[in-house]
Amino acid sequence: MKQTLTEDEDVLHALFEACKSLGIDLKDAASKSGLPAKLLTLPNHFVPSHLLNYLLENIAKKYHCQDFALHLANKLQTPELGLPTTVMSLSSDFKTGLEHASHYSAYYQDTGYWRHEICDEQVTLVKSANSLSSKYYRQRNLLGTAQMFLLLNTLSSHLWQPKKVCFSFSDPGANFSDTFHEFFDCELIFDQPNDSISFPADYLEFSISSSDPMLLRSMEVHIRGLQEELLQGRDVVERARLLIDERLRFSHCSEEELAFYMKLSTAELRSELGQANTNFKQLVEQQISDRAAFYTERCHVPMDIVLSSLMPYDEDRLYELLKEREKDPTEPTLRQDDIIRGGISKPPSTH
Template sequence: MSIRASMAAPSCHTIFAESFFRRNADLFAPHLAAVGLDEKILMSPESEIPLSQYVALWEVLGREVSPSIGLQVGIRTQSSDLGTYGHAVRCAPSMKLVLRCLRHFISVLAQGTRVGNEDDGKSVALSYQITDPAIVQRRQDSEFSIGIALNLMREITLCPELRPIRVEFEHAAPIDLSFHREVFDCPIHFDRPDNRVCFSRDLLDMPVRTADTRLYEALEPFLEQQRKHRATATDLLSQLGLHIASSLGSGSVSLELVAGSMKMSVRTLQRRLTKHGLDFSQLVEGIRRSLAEDYVARSDFSLTEIALLLGYAEASSFSRAFRRWTHSTPKHFRESHSGQLFSDTAIGG
C-alpha cells in the first residue's frame, strides 16, 4: 500500500503508477518509448505519470496489441493494483461508502478525471470520464475504467457472477463487439455523454465482504488530505485547459487573453500558476499538440483548416510543429491511424 507524506505540485494532470504498472510490466514495457515514458515507472509505485501520456499509451496498445486491450486488462484489475485508493474501496464497510470512496477520492489516484454515481430508484450507475479537454482519443482508458468498475464490484461482494443491466460508452461502437458482449452480458450502448456501468438497485443492499472498518477509518483522513491537495491543482488545470482550447483559433493564446476569459486579473492567474508549479506556455503547447493529433487522425479537415483551428497562420508552420511533436508528417500520421475504424451507429448488446 502506498502512503505519501507529501507530493510536489505537478505541471499537468497526473496518475500514479501504483502497483498496476509493475503487474503489467510485460504488456507496457515494449510501448513506453512510443509515448515518451521511461521504464523506471514500471517498478516505482510513486511515479506520477502525465495523464496525457498514460492515455496515449493505452491507445498505442489498442493499435499494436488488441483493439479491446483496455477492457481485457480492466476486467482483471483488482483493488490492490490501485494503491491507497483501491485499498480504501475494498475496506469500506458499506456499499454506500464504497461508492462515495470511488467518487470522492478519484483525484488521489488520477487527476483530470471524474467518477460519479447516480440512483434513479430502479438502478445504480457508476460513471467515469476524463475531464482534461486536451485528451480526446481515450477509448481504451474508458473501457479499462469501466472494466475495473465491474471487477471491483465483483471483488468486494465476492460475487463473480455479478452482471450489470446496462453499459454505456462515450466513443463510437467498435466493429468487433464479441469481447464486450462476453464480459458484460447486457445491452451495450455507444456515443453516449459519458462512460457508465449500471446495476440493479439491489447492489446497494449487497454486503461488502472485504470490509475492514478499522483500516478504512485509518485511511480516510489521509485520502482526504491528499484529495484536497490534488483536487485544487486539478480544478485549475481543467479550467485552464478549457479556456486555452477555446482560445486557440484566435491565433495568439496569451496569459492576458486566458485570464480575461476566466474573469480574473493576470496577476491572480500568474500567482495561481506559480503556486501549483504550472508553466503557461507548456500547457498551451500540450493542448495544441493533443488536439492536433486528434484532428489529423480522426477528422477529414485539410491541413490548412487544422492549422487555422489551432491558431497557425499557415499550414507549413503547423506541419513543422507537428513533425517536432510526433516525428511524423501529418500525412503519414493520418495514414497510420486510418485503421482505427468504428461503426457509424450505436449498437446495443
C-alpha cells in the same frame, strides 16, 4: 507469497503481462512509439501520466487491438482506481461505500470522476464526460471503466449482476465486440454522452466482505490530515492549481469539475479567481505547460509526443506556451515532487 505492489507498479506490471499475452514486446512498442525506455522503470512517473495514455493508444492502433485496455484490466492484481475505491472497499455496504467515495472524487485514478445516481430502482455509476477521453484517450478511459466494473464484482464476492454498461465511444466492431461482451457479460450501449455502469438498486444493501470500519475511520483521519497539510495557508489560486494538477495526472480538468472539487458553483469559482486576477484557462494552461516541461526536461520525452499527449486538440497553443516559458523559465512544480508524492497514500493497516 504473492508480491505486493504499489498501485503504479501493479499497473505497469499488468501492462507488461498484457503485452506478453498478446505477443507484444512492450519495450519495443514503447521505443517505436518514441518514448524513452527508462520510463518503463519509473512507474510513479509513467503510470499517472499522459505518456501512458499515449502508449496505450499507440499499442491499440499499431497492433490492431482496440480491446487492449480490457486485456490490461484482466492482468491487474486488484482494480487500481485510487483513493475513492479504497474507501469503498472498507465500507460496510455498496450504498455507504458510494457515498464515502463521493467525498474524494478528485483522487480517482481515471480519466474522470465517478458519481452515482438512483432512479426507478436502478443505480447508475456515471463517469464525468469529456471529448478528450472518448476521442484521444479511449484506452485509458476504457481501462477505468473496466476497473470500476471489476471493483463492484470484487466487492460483492462475485455475486453482483450488472444491468448495462454504456460507453462514450463507438462500438469497436469485428472480434473486439466479442471481447467486450465476454468481459462485461451484460447489455452494452455505445456512442453515449457518458461512460456508465448500471445495476439494480437492491445491491445498495449488499454487504462488502472487505469492510473494516476501524481502518476506514483511520484512513479518513489520515486523508484529512494530509489535505490540511497540503492546503493549509494556500489561497484559492494555489488550491485550484493543486487540484488541476491532480486531475492532469490522468487526463484533463474542466472548469465545471474544478468547481465541483472545490465545492463551489462555476460562477463562484469564476468570481474568486477573477478577484485574484486570473481565470480557469490561464491556470490550466500554466499547469499543462509545467507538465510538458516536466516530460521534456525530466523524462526526456520528444517534444512532438509531449504536444500530442497533453494538448492533442491544440498542439500549436501548447508549443506557444512552452516558447513563452523559455523567456521566463521556472522549475516544474508537480505532484510528483509534492509532499504526497503520487497522490494521497493509504494509511498503514491496523492489523
